[in-house]
Amino acid sequence: MRESPEIAAEFSFEKEKAIAKSFSQRFQWEMILIGLGQAAIWLSLWPLVLSGIIDLWVGFLIAILCACFAYLPSHEAQHGNYSRGNPRLRWLDGFVGHITLITLIYPYHLLRVTHMKHHAYTNDPEKDPDYLNAHTSSVMKVIKNVLDGSTVDFGKYLEVFSTDKAFVNSFKKAIPIALLYRFTLLVLVIIFPLETLLLWWLPAKIGTVYTTVFFSYFPHLGTSTGRYQNTRFWSHWMPRYLNHSMQLHFIHHLHPGIGHYDEPKAVEALKPFLLARKVPGANNIPDRVTLNPLIKI
Amino acid sequence: MIVEKVFDHIANWKKFWFGFLFLGSVINAILQKFDLVGDSPYVLVVAFVAGALIGLVAKIRGVWL
Numbered sequence: 001m002r003e004s005p006e007i008a009a010e011f012s013f014e015k016e017k018a019i020a021k022s023f024s025q026r027f028q029w030e031m032i033l034i035g036l037g038q039a040a041i042w043l044s045l046w047p048l049v050l051s052g053i054i055d056l057w058v059g060f061l062i063a064i065l066c067a068c069f070a071y072l073p074s075h076e077a078q079h080g081n082y083s084r085g086n087p088r089l090r091w092l093d094g095f096v097g098h099i100t101l102i103t104l105i106y107p108y109h110l111l112r113v114t115h116m117k118h119h120a121y122t123n124d125p126e127k128d129p130d131y132l133n134a135h136t137s138s139v140m141k142v143i144k145n146v147l148d149g150s151t152v153d154f155g156k157y158l159e160v161f162s163t164d165k166a167f168v169n170s171f172k173k174a175i176p177i178a179l180l181y182r183f184t185l186l187v188l189v190i191i192f193p194l195e196t197l198l199l200w201w202l203p204a205k206i207g208t209v210y211t212t213v214f215f216s217y218f219p220h221l222g223t224s225t226g227r228y229q230n231t232r233f234w235s236h237w238m239p240r241y242l243n244h245s246m247q248l249h250f251i252h253h254l255h256p257g258i259g260h261y262d263e264p265k266a267v268e269a270l271k272p273f274l275l276a277r278k279v280p281g282a283n284n285i286p287d288r289v290t291l292n293p294l295i296k297i
Numbered sequence: 298m299i300v301e302k303v304f305d306h307i308a309n310w311k312k313f314w315f316g317f318l319f320l321g322s323v324i325n326a327i328l329q330k331f332d333l334v335g336d337s338p339y340v341l342v343v344a345f346v347a348g349a350l351i352g353l354v355a356k357i358r359g360v361w362l
Binding site for chain 1: 307311314315318319322323325326327360361362
């Protein structure tokens with residue numbers, strides 16, 4: 001990477017990368033547990049509700065929680081953070097990635113390739129599949145866009161990246177899974193209409209809104225293009241434990257290999273680099289991030 | 298060729314079919330819960346027509362909301 005002359009040697013990319021790498025080694029067992037656990041809990045809701053052991057509205061609330069926890073384990077898989085380059089563990093990325101997304105009714109292949117493009121072209125209006133999410137006037141607009149499907153116009157990106165064979169192949173792999181999801185949903189809704197609505201479809205919508213607002217909208221709001229400028233440090237009234245610590249999403253964009261639960265310590269260690277590189281909001285990063293809820297009222 | 302036509306149809310009319318099948322089933326199930334209309338033989342028809350109409354409007358507008 002070519003260095004700007006303004007950056008002192010002590011904050012070189014090589015040094016930054018070496019520190020980041022020290023946080024990119026650990027096996028992400030928590031995420032595997034959350035991904036497979038929420039999927040198992042969500043699946044168990046069906047027999048529990050259908051046999052009357054728990055009320056449908058209780059199942060609905062639990063399903064919403066499952067849906068809100070569903071994306072991040074897949075996100076780690078999308079970056080290969082379970083296998084960490086070990087070909088013998090690559091199956092684990094796909095396994096967790098696929099299973100955890102059942103709750104959200106999304107094919108893993110599709111989210112993986114579009115997410116990789118989001119990283120490569122963050123905030124590019126033509127090439128960033130998440131562009132609409134972050135460049136919208138309000139949270140309400142984001143919610144509306146998600147609910148009416150405007151933000152998942154994946155067909156557009158199939159045209160944009162039509163010459164990228166890997167992208168097209170993964171996209172094509174996702175189509176049968178997407179159709180299977182739709183078919184299953186439509187069969188289930190005929191047999192169990194209210195259960196399908198309240199245990200799967202509506203929780204998936206709510207989970208997608210949650211994910212889009214906290215993973216796409218807030219971290220990229222008001223940011224531009226460029227490695228150190230496309231994601232920001234932010235804070236608001238909600239403790240970070242309730243929004244998957246997405247205040248720290250910028251460190252993920254800089255070093256996607258850092259495990260989610262290692263990000264607070266990585267931010268602490270890399271803070272001087274982030275200040276030197278003028279990452280948006282870096283001045284407000286506290287010295288201690290671990291255990292800090294990052295609330296701003 | 299037939300498979301291609303089926304895929305094209307699904308791609309073009311997915312909102313209508315989703316409205317008809319998904320929303321129709323859900324509206325029907327909700328209406329069945331009301332004593333006043335639940336026993337009516339027309340509930341099923343009304344529910345699926347309403348679902349299909351919502352889907353058709355979404356297809357024409359291009360978005361659900």
